[in-house]
Amino acid sequence: MRVVVLCGGESSERDVSRSSGWAVAKALTERGHEVMLVDPAAEQPVLAERVSADDAAVLVPSVPPAASERAALGRRMYATLTSGPVHEQLRNADRVFVALHGGWGEDGHVQAMLELAGIPFTGAGSDVCAITWHKGRSQAVLEAAGVPVPPRVQFDPAEQPEPPAGIKDLLANGPVVVKPVAEGSSVAVRLAHSIEDVTADSPVLIEPFLSGREFTVAVIGGSPLPVTEIELTTPLFDYEAKYQPGAVREVCPAAIPAELAEHLQELAVRAHHALGFGRSYSRADFRCDAAGTPYCLEVNALPGLTPGSLVPVAAAGAGIGYAELIERLLET
Template sequence: MRVVVLCGGESSERDVSRASGWAVSRALTSRGHDVALVDPAAEPPILADPVRAGDAVRVPKEPPGPADPALQRRMYSALTSGPVLDLMQRADRVFIALHGGWGEDGHVQALFELAGIPFTGAGSDVCAITWHKGRSQALLGASGVPVPPRVLYDPATQAEPPVEVKHLLAQGPVVVKPVADGSSVSVLKAERIEDIRADGPVLIEPFLGGREFTVAVIGSAALPVVEIELTTALFDYEAKYQPGAVREICPAEVSPAFAEQLQDLAVRAHQALGFGRSYSRTDFRCDASGTPYCLEVNALPGLTPGSLVPRAASGAGISYEELVDQLLHTSGDGSPTP
């Protein structure tokens, strides 16, 4: 197949996405596909055509700052005109290895849907609802997937956190996370109302002190459960992307019944949000009694060889190259699968 791998972009997860894109491109090339690698926000945007051998892109310890308007302008221009658009229109499929920002909130998917360009991953509507943690958590809760109590706080419209936050703090620490962001960027743990810092809308929920797990779903099938054994209080940006920061165990050392429970919940979350034939990754954390709660669902999870979805695939005996080729042939956008 002629494939364009889209990576990088304008979001705070730009570095992670470039690492995913390079790895995905090499994997698809090794499977015999004709691959072009594109970072639509870069100058120039076409990074390699065809993909050449090279060192993997390493993810820095600190995430980039807020979205740069210059990156956004270049990205929009590249995706809507010129050689990148021509390249994508000639491709059999665009493999979206973007994380965060326009790549994960539905903007890019909407452009492709309007242009009739087939792409991997969920459609724009699914990405939009999943990207907003408050809305997706409300939908999951209504669908019977257990989610923690949560409070939305927007400092732009509220002088201080709502009174409900004080009620949560009376029961223990809380976690403060951006309503719309990924890779655990700007996530913090707070024990007092004064500890809560927010530059934009955030979701505040109880800190759950139990074990942490994640489950990937491809189509209607759940991969083996991965346990994330932390050395820090939170699975934050640095812990996610620096080798050796956490221990990831797959298959997780849990009872078959508990593993099946987590896999069933992940499939239910996948279906409730409308992922269809696409893929997703659902994150869980348990409370002190061992009851699991869904923290969030990821529409475009990391795809470096060391990321959690490839780790789960490895636990099922699926190589990284086989996984990437399988994801190439999955789609939730309604386009035909080549």
């Protein structure tokens, strides 16, 4: 097929996405497809007219791009996707492989543009991405579907001069995790030990810190991959830990009892369908409390696809090579 791979973009995860995009493009080239690689937010958006399987891997820096860059990136991205030669290449593609993470690539903006233009693309549609991207809304959907989620308090400093009183109740049992309501790759996730620590300049979700083990389960087309355990050397699986080699140990299949593995897979599949992913793919992240009870922290609509990312690790645990995995995702 003639495939255009979209990567990069305007979000804080653009470096991760560029790494995913190069890896995806090389895998599709290896499988015999004709691949163009595009970063719509770059000054020169076409990174490669045709990707070679011998191109070097793109590494992820230890810190995300500065927030001050995002406005200019967004303007270029919008112009690239809605007019000009790249837009025509998208229209002429047999399939657009969306390897964007975060921002417009994961909140439904890009998917809506492609849908309006009638361009076929991989992954979930704009409606599913929009609800999944907002952690507060997606957790409400999961809770209604019977997927256990942590107790939580939302704090929007633009609407509330002081953190809500409910945060004190959460802090009564230990530290809390403060995370952006809409962000990925654990960007800006931090621990807070007191109400004074709970500061924010954008909407955040506050949850109790769960001190148990951490797991993730990828689901493709409604079928779960093996459970992966994330063995941490730090309290949180933050941005730096996720993308720097050797920062964490990812074990797949996880060394856990069969009953727990089946339970996590069942919860991941239930979350997948509750949010409307259907035949697409997703990745559900879980963390256990001190008693070993798992809670779903979030579901990812466009999880990382660097060779060391969690979905490829889970696929390898099932005996699925990287190129074969990407071929499967091309069909979603």
